[in-house]
Amino acid sequence: MSAKKTLQIALPVPLTGCFDYLYPGDTPPPRGCRVQVSFGRRTLVGLVHGHGNSDYPKLKAVQRVLDDSPVLPTELYQLCERAARYYHHPLGEVLNYALPALLRQGNDAEASQEKRWQLTERGHHVSDDQVSRAPRQRQALHTLRDHPKGLSSAMLAALEVPSATLASLRDKGWAEQVALDDDAPPKDILAQPPLAANAEQRKAIRALQEARGFTPFLLDGVTGSGKTEVYLQAMTAHLTAGKQVLVLIPEIGLTPQTVQRFRQRFAVPVVTLHSGLSDRERLDNWLAARDGKARIIIGTRSAIFTPLADPGLIIVDEAHDASLKQQDGFRFHARDLATWRAQQLDIPVVLGSATPALETLQLARQERFQWLKLSQRATDQGRPPIEILDGTLAAPGQPLLPQSLQAIKHCVEQGNQALVFINRRGYAPMILCQDCGWQAECRRCDSFLTWHRSEGSLRCHHCDYQQRVPSRCPDCGSSAIHEAGSGTEKLTELLEQSIQVPVIRIDRDATRRKGSLDAHLATIQQGNPVVMVGTQMLAKGHHFPKLSLVVILDMDAGFLSADFRGPEQAAQLLLQVAGRSGRENQGRVLLQTRHPDHPLLQLAASGDYPALASALLEERKMAGLPPFGHLALFRCEAMSMNKAMEFLQQLAGIPLPPDVHLLGPVPAPMERRAGRYRTQMLLQCTSRPPLHQAISLLLEQARTLPTARQCRWHLDVDPIDML
Ligand SMILES: Nc1ncnc2c1ncn2[C@@H]1O[C@H](COP(=O)(O)OP(=O)(O)OP(=O)(O)O)[C@@H](O)[C@H]1O
Ligand SMILES: [Zn+2]
Structure with a gap:
């Protein structure tokens, strides 16, 4: 039997490697085009990875080719390949992750044509008398007359113009829908x-403007x-040179101000990419970036996979933030991918932070990154010192020390705002x-x-x-059930009892309703005294x-944490x-702690992040931990501890390359979840190649072990969360 031409397809399935399908046509679609295929009993959308030949008799043909040209540019496809190799994640799943949902589902890679309602020439000359018996039509005519550039259906709906009325105007030849012209570049x-x-x-x-080519x-x-x-x-x-800028920020919803600042400064199209958008909006923005219509693209971690027509600069703001690392499925770090991508595109990339991750600091120390420093506040105020208060002196049931409460009162009496930080939502973390x-x-x-x-x-x-x-107590029946500790809810209640100004709670519970966070932030921006x-x-x-006073409660856990990243993350927070505190007037910061003598806490509180980072880097060096050593974590979950142990123990029996150290298996710090x-x-391991070799060996084994089917397991390369 003669070999037939095949397509190698990367499919979104948790299996490594590509899958061969026959291609009946003459010119096979190039790499990066989507195809629809049947896979088992399912129909899947995958991407063409390569072309080959096969004489395997049972090959199926692709059902449909969905694109004439690749949906992902070569550069982005290569980034996905590199990420798939580095994170040891199936390429098909990585590529799938990089695509907007509508493309994953096989929809056309075409922007929705936004159409607007406008008055026709005749519509402009309709007198009120002509529509005296049709008040809705009269109203609609007035509304459209007030907006000569036209209004979208959504805007008209917001202005309470019914679509049936618009249809009537259209039928009379008074109004029409026109496609929106592409705005000429400003x-x-x-x-x-x-x-x-x-x-x-x-x-x-x-330095950033003069950088040519890849410069981190x-x-x-x-x-x-x-x-x-x-x-x-x-x-x-x-932007002036006609280039696009990609900006990654940790959580867009939390800081609408940031996006606003970009929109206000520039007269160019700005799009955002984040989970708050509808699938359609996301695809439209993605395409606007790909086709070069959007000049500034602001998004969360997944936006690192946005195709760009004319890339010029990548910015990662708050680059220390842990949310840049995906914590499930394809566990990539957008900060690291940003650097790879800039390298591939041969453009500059900037990671910005007031508290850089130790990994990034070390790169700057080694001069692999250019180190730009801003040591002073831009406004006239200096950074306020952090005053340490002994939290053990607080009265029982009262989380705030009298000094803290006094300071809050004084702050709002002066017409300023205060912030009480406690990283625990709810009323109390425990009842007993x-x-x-x-x-x-x-x-x-x-x-x-x-x-x-x-x-x-x-x-x-x-x-x-x-x-x-x-x-009553389920064990002894006593009714003496009490809470221990405090969360945001309790603090809010206590403050409301003792302070005359509004107390605004901001946590995930209090901001669950859409728009409520924005509303709270808007109130705060008005500047009236609030806590x-x-x-x-x-x-x-x-x-x-x-905001001139910040009171910080209970930061101790991080500094005392068993996780080696605990102190770094606590200091950053x-x-x-x-x-x-104290951006535009004299500020104050009070830190209540039960461990006022803890040396790392004291160092962090001194505000000298570089000194703290040096101390932590020294410890990391001694222990061979990142950035001096590299880590990969295998996690396993099962219905019994034995099963969860057994699988990892079998993996642990495999001989590994020298220099790769294996710790465990052990029960996770949180044993049951x-x-x-x-x-x-x-x-x-102190070097990456043997580590990756070891991972490959273990993964190969893991896929064949029968015990793997009795548990859920995954690999996390460069893990951040060790719990
Ligand atoms: N050169 C300047 N002159 C006057 N004001 C400035 C200048 N640069 C920045 N500012 C103002 O300083 C304030 C703080 O700036 P910005 O929010 O950019 O700080 P940041 O470094 O991003 O801080 P953070 O790390 O806390 O986010 C803003 O209100 C900004 O408008
Ligand atoms: Zn639980």
């Missing part, structure tokens, strides 16, 4: 003049030093029986249940298990001009939260 890129940059900013801007930068600027202004001015040069010591625990996890008083429920923050609050109580949602990138037992095993 002559002037800037919509707003730049600020007068200070000397450090100027130096950084110049670390913009290391203290909170409030005006990093955004540096991005804006550096971007101007690239004072007679027998019973504590409310999750049935499915090794964790306590959090009391959400306003809902009258106990909730597990790990698996979402919920139950009602018992009125904000919030979790780390408040730590990220906000600029609250009137501490300095980010503290950095919100959502009813499953969890184990993990860590691979560690």
Whole structure:
């Protein structure tokens, strides 16, 4: 039998390698085109990876070719291939992740034509008398007359013009729908003049503007030093040269201000890419980036896979933020991919942060990244010092020390705003029986249940298990059930009792309703005295001009954590939260801690992040931990601890290349979650190639082990969350 021409297709399935399908036509579609195929009993959309020949008799033909030309540019396809290799994740799944949902589902890669309703020439001359008996039509005519450029159906709906009325106008020849013209590119890129940059900013801007080809930068600027202004001015040069700029930010929903600042400064089309968009909006924005219509693309981590027609610069803002790492499925780090992509595109990339990750700092120390520093605040105010207060002196049941409460009162009396930071939502993290010591625990996890008083429920923050609050102890029947500790809800209540101004709670519970976070932020921006109580949602990138006092509760856990990243992450959070204070008037920061003598906490509180980073880097070096050693974590979950252990133990028996250290398997720090037992095993090596070789060996084995089918397991390369 003679060999037939085949297509190698990368499919979104958790299996490595591509799948061969026959291609009956003459010119096979090139790499990167989508095809529809049948796979088992399913119909899948995959991407052409290559062309080959096969004489295997049972090959199926592709059902449909969906694209004439590749949906992903070569450069992006290569980025996906590199990511698939590095994270040892199936290429088909990576490519699938890189595509917007509508393309994954096989829809056309075409932007929706936005159409607008406009009056026709005749429509302009209709008198009110002609429609005196049709008030809706009269109203619609007036509305359209007020908007000579036309209105979209959505806008008309918002203005309460019914679509039936529009149809009547169309039938009379008074109104028509016209496709929106592509706006001609603006002559002037800037919509707003730049600020007068200070000397450090100027130096950084110049370096970024003058960079040619691949140049990675670390913009290391203290909170409030005006990093955004540096991005804006550096971007101007690239935009003027007709290039696009891709900006990654950790969580768009939390900081609408940031996107606004880009939109206000530039007169060019700006699009966003994040999970808050509809599938259609996402595809339209993706295509606008690919076709070069959008000049600035702002998105969260997945936006690193946006195709760009004329890439000029990549910016990763708040580059230390852990949300840049995907924590499930395809566990990539958008910060690292940003650097790879810039390298492939041969353009500059800048990672900006007030508290850079130790990995990034080390690259700057080794001069593999150009290190740009902003050591001063851009506004006239200096960074306020962090005052350490001994939290053990707080009265029972009262999370705030009298000094803290006094400072909050004083702050709002002066007409300013205060922020109380506590990284724990709910009313109290635990309830217990004072007679027998019973504590409310999750049935499915090794964790306590959090009391959400306003809902009258106990909730597990790990698996979402919920139950009602018992009125009596389930063990001894006593009614002496009390809470221990405090969360945002309790603090809000306590503050409302003792402070005269509004108390605004900002955490995931209080902002669940769409638009409620924006509404809260808008109230805060008005500048009237308020007290904000919030979790780390408040730590990220906000600029609250009137905020002059920050009180920080209970940061201790991070500094004492068993996770080697604990102190780094705690210090970053501490300095980010503290950095919100005193932007435009004299600020104050109070840190309540039960460990006022802890050396790392003291160092972090001194505000000297570089000194703290040096100390932590020294420890990491001794222990061979990142950035000096590289890690990969195998995690396993099963219905019993034995099964979860057995699988990893079998893997651990495989001989590994020398220099690769294997730690474990051991039960995970949180042994049980959502009813499953969890184990993990860590691979560690000072150089990457043997580590990746070891991973390949283990994965090959893992796929053949029968025990693998009795558990869920995955691999995490460069893990961030070790719990
Ligand atoms: N050269 C300048 N002159 C005057 N004001 C400036 C200048 N540069 C920046 N600012 C202002 O300083 C404030 C803080 O800037 P920005 O929010 O960019 O800081 P940041 O470095 O991003 O801080 P963070 O790390 O906390 O997000 C903003 O209100 C900004 O408009
Ligand atoms: Zn649970």
